[in-house]
Amino acid sequence: MEPMVPLDGRFMARRLGFLDVVSNCGNQICFFWGLDVRCQVLVDHEQLLHVWLESNKWPKPLFVTAVYAKCDTVERRELWDALRTASVGASPWIVGDCALVDAGYVGSPYTWYSCRLRQRLDRVLISSCWMTVFPKMQVAHLELSQSDHRGLLVEAECTVEQKVSSFRFQQMWTTHFEFLGVVRQNWQYPTVGSGMMRLQQKLTRLKHYLKEWNKTVFGNVFDNVAAAERGLKEANEAYDQDPCDRTLVERNRCSAELVRVLAQEEAFWRQKAGIRWAKDGERNTRYFHSLVQKRRFRGTIFGIQHEGEYLTDPIAIKDSAASFFQRLLTAEPVFPEEMDGEHSEDGLTDEDRRSLCVMPTLEEVWEAVFSIDPDSVAGPNGFGAIFFHTCWEIIAEDVFGAVTEFFHGEKMPKGFTTTTISLIPKTASPTCWSEYRPISLCNVTNKICTKLMTIRLGHVLPKVISLSQSGFVPGRLLSDNVLLAQELIHSLESRRPDANVVFKLDMAKAYDRVMNGEHPGFFHSTRGLRQGDPLSPALFVLAADYLSRGLERLFTANPTMFYQAPGLIRVFHLSYADDLMIFTTTCRQNMELLRYFLRAYERVWGQLINGSKSSFIVGRQASSLQTQAVQDVLGYQLKHLPITYLGVPLYKGNRRAYLFDPIISRLRDLLQGLAMTNLSHGGRLALIRSMLQATPLHLLQVIHPPKSVLITIERIFNGFFWGSYNRHKHIHWSSWAKACFSVAESGLVVRSLAGYVRAFSMKLWWRFRGKSSLWSEYLHGHYCRNLHPTIVPYNCNHSSVCNRLCRIRDVAEHFIFWTLGEGSVSFWHDNWFGEKPLAQLVHRDTYIMESVRYYWHEGEWNVPRILRIIPMPFAQTICQIPIAAGQGDRIVWTESSTGDFSTISAWEAIRQASPRRQLLADVWHRSLRPTISVFL
Incomplete structure (x- = not known):
């Protein structure tokens, strides 16, 4: 309680139903307790009140610290000193030295209001020890009354109902010397049936046997x-x-x-x-x-809003979950319009279609099994992929028989397709079922079949799916869509009467869905795709391609709808799975046509567009009437740059540092939640290598960061490694720059972010030169036209992506070589000769844009034509270069043994290596655990 004024505390305690009260010396904190609680004040400070609590209802005494912190940094240091001096003994303290966890909340996201300002100033932080004593706890933000602060109601229970645990295959079993023998013996027992039913019966029998074996051997x-x-x-x-x-x-x-x-x-x-x-x-x-x-x-879900009622009873919560998702995933009696056949054309050959339906081989099944992550969560039968990997030689015949039976068209048994649904919160404090993301935990037996189908579909999807769709199509990257969207945003301003407009549509999702670690019920799903099934992404993009083809026909029939941007390629939409952006103009007639098409798409495919979450942006030159017309017709909300697309901000201008603020905050929040005192230096190093360093990479691929951003992020890494957090400072025995080398070079085998950025720039140049995406084709048509990419002049008016490519091209071109096929590469500017491009070896006043095939005749080198412009020594070398007739020209990355680009090879090619000392590599061998090697 925050009185801030003198008051009769005992009178207030009686009115509120408590036994007694105590306040701190500043009269800013009041602490009340009931009849069954004994309280003793340990620290009375102007900014905190530290008390000891004991009750017969609790297994041990507790410490609680109420804090009312000063806003001044200097004065707040006194608070940190007071917290450090608080002795916690052996009892759980609600405050720990580090690794505090925000207890979360239910209710309004804000706790303090002042006129138009609102913030979440008040919160409850707990330690892991507290969670051990009170595993079930909820913080509720109460309604505002006279105060400008909401009350926080904390409800905690020290006993939790024990749930019946289901079978889960334990990875530690595989380390026992008897394990494979136990599985082999049980697997060889006679079983009735064949194919899928036989495999399911053997797994069920083995499950019961392993339970008893675990009790006997492991206990x-x-x-x-x-x-x-x-x-x-x-x-x-x-x-x-x-x-x-x-x-x-x-x-x-x-x-x-x-x-x-x-x-x-x-x-x-x-x-x-x-x-x-x-x-x-x-x-x-x-x-x-x-x-x-x-x-x-x-x-844990303590409460949920369902059908206008807030439920807190665990049984009622489980029943509401089953009811909500059963209604959501049961097909409605709708009669969709007939699909227009013109939208469903594909480029598949008869051989492609046969490859999808042919009986699988044992090698294909093996590939499908071992492509599943061994650490992935198991489905309802409890057997994860690690079991299938470890016992493959024992179970291979039965798994192959089950898959073969499936491809013969036999119906899957019920146990094959049963799915457990796990709920992942979409928001910090979800209050209703629609604010949870469903993840399907499928049985591996089912995943094997769908994984095999997914691998086969992956070979033909690029031929079927529109170039505008980059999601889950082999060879297409998420970054391609982001880069092209950024390029189009650069052209948002248009001087034509109809201003450009960009729509970002939010698709409403419907999926299947365990409640608080339990199964609340079983129901039969008749619609939707399971998020977690390997086949679902491919099926989704196949369905979504209808939207892409329909938009293509709509824009082709109405040319005034095309987005006004320079270049030879017109882009009207971009898709990554269900993330959709549409680029068009603000003409009211065009808006009407677009609305009609989107409504027709919803009726045909049953997928709904969430109008309340969809938005649009327009340029500064768009009039208020044009903006209002868009809102009137489609009902979407107006937003301003920057906007987030696929996790990356789309922006205009030269200021970029603020774009990285969310990722820096995310890293700091992530480290705040880690139990740092529980991790050794080796554990921290492993965490940095595998997770922390990978967190900003997605953003660094598409946005070139200022140097200050990289310095800030690497300071976070270095502080985490040496144990500095919050205001706890530890000596950094080495700078992060010295750590970014191999062990033999006296480093910690981490990579510098500046090196990553340069490597990503080279990757962009590689994909741009190879014309492997719609983004690279668009840039060629926009900036190159009659110029070779290597001689396009730098222009400050070009987009940030184009100028990033211009800055790295001289370095990247040094590692690119072309093998000749159709001969479409540049005769003078591309390096197909071997040493360098001919333009750097043969000096001329001008270099005409000629392709290599211009100097061919009937599949061979045209020697007389070559000798007219090339000196004899070079001409002799050219005539010895083979021509792979009937094939395309292939771009080769010279730093890779396969010829394909890799970020690691680019990083190694451009980094400045330090002198190697073999003794260091021998002592700190990779076979040593990081926990031991870093300690040494």
């Missing part, structure tokens, strides 16, 4: 660790009293036993925590346990 992992520790303690005491060979052998045996059971405990918690970056061996069960606690705490 309780935590009890085993405690017993091994006691055994080692007794063995050490026996050896100290009688240091003979017998006690030494017993001590070594007990030590080995402890290492074995600790490895099992580590594997158990690592699998439960879902940590993939710790494969190198961060043996830190406390860290994994803390992550599991946070996941459980944040994933």
